[in-house]
Amino acid sequence: MARRTKPVVVNLDDEFQIHMVNDRFQEFLHVMEEERPVEVDMSRVNSVDFAGLQLLYSLKRSCEEKDLDFRLSHVTPPVEQKIALCGLDRELLKDGADGSV
Amino acid sequence: MDQFKQVFVEEAEELLGTLEDNLLVLEDSPDDRDLIDAVFRVMHTIKGSAAMFDFKGIVDFTHVVESVLDRVRNGELTVSHELIDLTLKSRDHIQSMIGSPSDVTPEHEATSAVLIGALEKLAGTEKKAPLPSVKKVQNDEDVECYSLYRILFIPDREIFFSGTNLIALLEELQDLGEYSCYAYTSSIPSLAEYNPEMSYIRWEIYLTTKASLNAVKDVFIFVESSCELEISSLVEASELPDCLGEEKRLGEILIGRGLITPEELSDVLSTQKPVGQIMMENGLVSSTDVESALHQQQTERKLREKQGGERENTIRVKSEKLDSLVDSVGELVTAQARLSQISSQYDDPSLNALAELIERLSTELRDNAMGLRMVPIGTTFSRFKRLVRDLSNSLGKEMTLVTRGGETELDKSVIDKLNDPLVHLIRNSIDHGIEAPEIRAEAGKKREGTVSLVADYSGANVIIQIKDDGAGLDRERILAKGREKGLVGPDENLNENEIFKLILQPGFSTAQKITDVSGRGVGMDVVSKEIESLGGSIFITSTVGKGTTISLSLPLTLAIIEGLLVRIGDEKFVIPLASVQACLELGQEDREAHREKRLFPFRGGMVPYIRLRELFLDRRELPDREHLVVTQTENGIFGIVVDEVIGDYQTVIKNLGRLYKNLQLITGATILGDGTMALILDLNKITALAKVESTASL
Numbered sequence: 001m002a003r004r005t006k007p008v009v010v011n012l013d014d015e016f017q018i019h020m021v022n023d024r025f026q027e028f029l030h031v032m033e034e035e036r037p038v039e040v041d042m043s044r045v046n047s048v049d050f051a052g053l054q055l056l057y058s059l060k061r062s063c064e065e066k067d068l069d070f071r072l073s074h075v076t077p078p079v080e081q082k083i084a085l086c087g088l089d090r091e092l093l094k095d096g097a098d099g100s101v
Numbered sequence: 102m103d104q105f106k107q108v109f110v111e112e113a114e115e116l117l118g119t120l121e122d123n124l125l126v127l128e129d130s131p132d133d134r135d136l137i138d139a140v141f142r143v144m145h146t147i148k149g150s151a152a153m154f155d156f157k158g159i160v161d162f163t164h165v166v167e168s169v170l171d172r173v174r175n176g177e178l179t180v181s182h183e184l185i186d187l188t189l190k191s192r193d194h195i196q197s198m199i200g201s202p203s204d205v206t207p208e209h210e211a212t213s214a215v216l217i218g219a220l221e222k223l224a225g226t227e228k229k230a231p232l233p234s235v236k237k238v239q240n241d242e243d244v245e246c247y248s249l250y251r252i253l254f255i256p257d258r259e260i261f262f263s264g265t266n267l268i269a270l271l272e273e274l275q276d277l278g279e280y281s282c283y284a285y286t287s288s289i290p291s292l293a294e295y296n297p298e299m300s301y302i303r304w305e306i307y308l309t310t311k312a313s314l315n316a317v318k319d320v321f322i323f324v325e326s327s328c329e330l331e332i333s334s335l336v337e338a339s340e341l342p343d344c345l346g347e348e349k350r351l352g353e354i355l356i357g358r359g360l361i362t363p364e365e366l367s368d369v370l371s372t373q374k375p376v377g378q379i380m381m382e383n384g385l386v387s388s389t390d391v392e393s394a395l396h397q398q399q400t401e402r403k404l405r406e407k408q409g410g411e412r413e414n415t416i417r418v419k420s421e422k423l424d425s426l427v428d429s430v431g432e433l434v435t436a437q438a439r440l441s442q443i444s445s446q447y448d449d450p451s452l453n454a455l456a457e458l459i460e461r462l463s464t465e466l467r468d469n470a471m472g473l474r475m476v477p478i479g480t481t482f483s484r485f486k487r488l489v490r491d492l493s494n495s496l497g498k499e500m501t502l503v504t505r506g507g508e509t510e511l512d513k514s515v516i517d518k519l520n521d522p523l524v525h526l527i528r529n530s531i532d533h534g535i536e537a538p539e540i541r542a543e544a545g546k547k548r549e550g551t552v553s554l555v556a557d558y559s560g561a562n563v564i565i566q567i568k569d570d571g572a573g574l575d576r577e578r579i580l581a582k583g584r585e586k587g588l589v590g591p592d593e594n595l596n597e598n599e600i601f602k603l604i605l606q607p608g609f610s611t612a613q614k615i616t617d618v619s620g621r622g623v624g625m626d627v628v629s630k631e632i633e634s635l636g637g638s639i640f641i642t643s644t645v646g647k648g649t650t651i652s653l654s655l656p657l658t659l660a661i662i663e664g665l666l667v668r669i670g671d672e673k674f675v676i677p678l679a680s681v682q683a684c685l686e687l688g689q690e691d692r693e694a695h696r697e698k699r700l701f702p703f704r705g706g707m708v709p710y711i712r713l714r715e716l717f718l719d720r721r722e723l724p725d726r727e728h729l730v731v732t733q734t735e736n737g738i739f740g741i742v743v744d745e746v747i748g749d750y751q752t753v754i755k756n757l758g759r760l761y762k763n764l765q766l767i768t769g770a771t772i773l774g775d776g777t778m779a780l781i782l783d784l785n786k787i788t789a790l791a792k793v794e795s796t797a798s799l
Contacts, residue, residue, distance in 0.1 A: 021297040049266060058291060059292060061289060062291040085268060085271050
């Protein structure tokens with residue numbers, strides 16, 4: 001069962017695309033070192049590509065391996081549509097994802 | 102991202118070249134479905150690629166062209182001269198936009214508007230088309246029933262490097278109909294093993310659509326070489342009842358409830374009867390008809406697989422990298438020559454064996470490296486189809502361009518420099534050679550003139566011929582003009598080739614009028630100089646009323662040649678081995694026998710010769726025995742007298758630099774194994790001198 005401690009909140013910017021995934025990847029690695037649940041605040045994200053979504057999935061998988069909670073919060077409608085389009089809605093939005101802004 | 106954009110520009114340029122070729126062939130074969138499909142695919146690919154980089158102006162414009170071509174593909178529009186003309190202009194316009202540093206300029210927008218208006222008028226769709234960036238144009242009204250497709254789509258790991266936007270691609274697919282996507286995420290690793298620039302996803306997509314299988318495949322056109330893709334039609338359109346929507350939704354509901362898997366649904370659906378079987382049972386077709394159709398389907402699939410395989414076996418390399426490789430190989434060949442020379446001075450079997458091995462390997466490496474730079478000349482030839490077409494229209498002449506030997510390969514650096522001379526020669530043939538249709542008809546010729554471009558190998562050279570069946574050259578008029586200009590002496594007799602070659606002299610023209618076609622670009626004297634700078638030569642034949650043939654003889658490569666190393670005094674020279682016919686001894690007796698005439702008996706005839714020692718002003722005494730190298734040149738067979746023939750030599754050609762650019766008789770230099778230099782002789786120039794001397798002595 002996932003540990004219930006205060007999550008680390010990661011805030012993403014307006015765009016989350018291929019040209020910034022390397023920086024975010026490094027940031028996510030640091031986040032995982034804290035051994036705490038992870039919440040990714042998507043409220044400011046309006047544009048995302050598959051490289052970005054796939055990185056989010058990898059972060060989720062990392063959390064699962066360490067038995068840590070993971071959730072996307074404040075997912076904006078355009079991003080939600082793209083997650084569904086890629087068939088990742090069941091994985092990224094089903095548990096604890098919060099569609100409200 | 103800039104490097105991705107550069108790749109886009111390079112690929113788009115290549116695609117536009119293919120498009121031009123296909124359009125020109127399509128004009129002659131307007132019913133060729135494969136060509137129509139190919140033209141459509143190119144436009145679709147350019148649009149999709151441009152969308153990835155947000156070149157909205159290009160996307161919007163290509164969308165309209167693509168829509169018109171789609172109507173052609175669907176049989177709603179026929180291929181006409183006007184359609185080809187507009188599509189060619191659209192192609193040029195796209196090329197101009199691609200070459201622009203920004204997306205589009207106001208001038209581009211104005212041209213787009215004009216072309217779009219003309220295209221829509223032609224297609225009968227004169228209302229403004231909606232222009233979503235990468236939305237697929239649907240032709241729902243053409244297809245009466247739905248089909249269900251299962252699409253297995255596995256992007257390559259490196260797909261992001263090509264700039265592919267996978268979400269845009271899925272959106273395009275979604276626009277075709279009802280769309281369900283299943284992502285297989287098991288290959289996506291946790292962060293510890295993750296590379297953020299790699300793709301790990303595998304998708305299985307179910308699409309219910311009125312669109313044809315081709316339309317679905319078109320979505321993947323520009324990623325087909327960078328993914329694994331399998332599109333299967335689970336249920337044919339004609340097999341589906343009108344209530345397809347309900348059945349489809351039922352399957353989705355069952356999957357959504359977790360009662361069945363997508364695989365189980367597909368298994369069930371695939372057990373339905375194939376369309377062929379139903380048609381046979383209804384007596385619509387025979388079993389042979391079905392077998393024949395299935396055979397065609399399998400053949401086409403194999404062909405596509407084969408084409409896909411060929412694509413995967415090629416790799417795009419910048420020509421600068423090949424130049425650098427050839428330079429390195431050149432240095433290696435020089436170093437190897439030095440090693441061979443040093444090893445020959447020591448009686449060491451191990452060293453000699455090693456030197457021989459390195460010589461063999463460097464020869465292999467040289468041939469392979471040179472092979473990489475060899476390019477078929479057909480690509481250059483195909484560009485001239487457009488030139489001939491446009492000139493035909495502007496000059497009101499009827500013409501066809503025939504090309505043969507397009508597979509003949511030449512070094513890329515030679516081909517690059519050949520474009521301008523060929524353009525000028527073709528323009529001249531069309532403007533001055535080919536007569537107006539009425540004049541041709543009066544002369545009993547076909548109204549349509551023909552210009553032929555023919556390439557073929559000839560030893561270490563390639564011969565390119567530009568032939569026309571036009572009026573031909575007026576030998577007497579050219580000779581008279583030559584005498585008038587003082588280029589030919591009053592008593593000088595010239596053979597036919599020499600007379601015709603007068604037209605290569607600067608300022609020499611017998612044309613009655615100067616047109617904007619032949620008045621532009623390089624003149625014939627510049628053509629001649631450019632061919633000479635490539636180490637080539639020109640030969641002209643012509644018959645009045647029948648036409649003219651201009652033959653260009655060009656070396657296969659400008660980088661490394663096989664040479665014959667010779668010595669005069671203390672200096673060494675290289676004679677291109679491809680020109681050498683024989684090496685003979687020239688003793689005191691022979692010298693005495695033909696002292697005045699400088700002729701030497703060879704294969705039943707007398708061959709004129711020139712002594713290099715005299716040519717290079719070496720006034721030392723002649724050795725007892727000299728050597729005569731018999732060479733075949735554009736001036737005929739000539740002998741070159743040297744002190745000693747040393748042997749064959751792999752010659753890495755080095756330019757002499759700008760200071761020596763006007764040096765006659767020498768084409769370049771090479772570094773020998775001992776570090777000294779040898780000059781490479783220009784046989785055509787030297788033998789031209791020999792010819793003058795032997796004529797004078799006669």
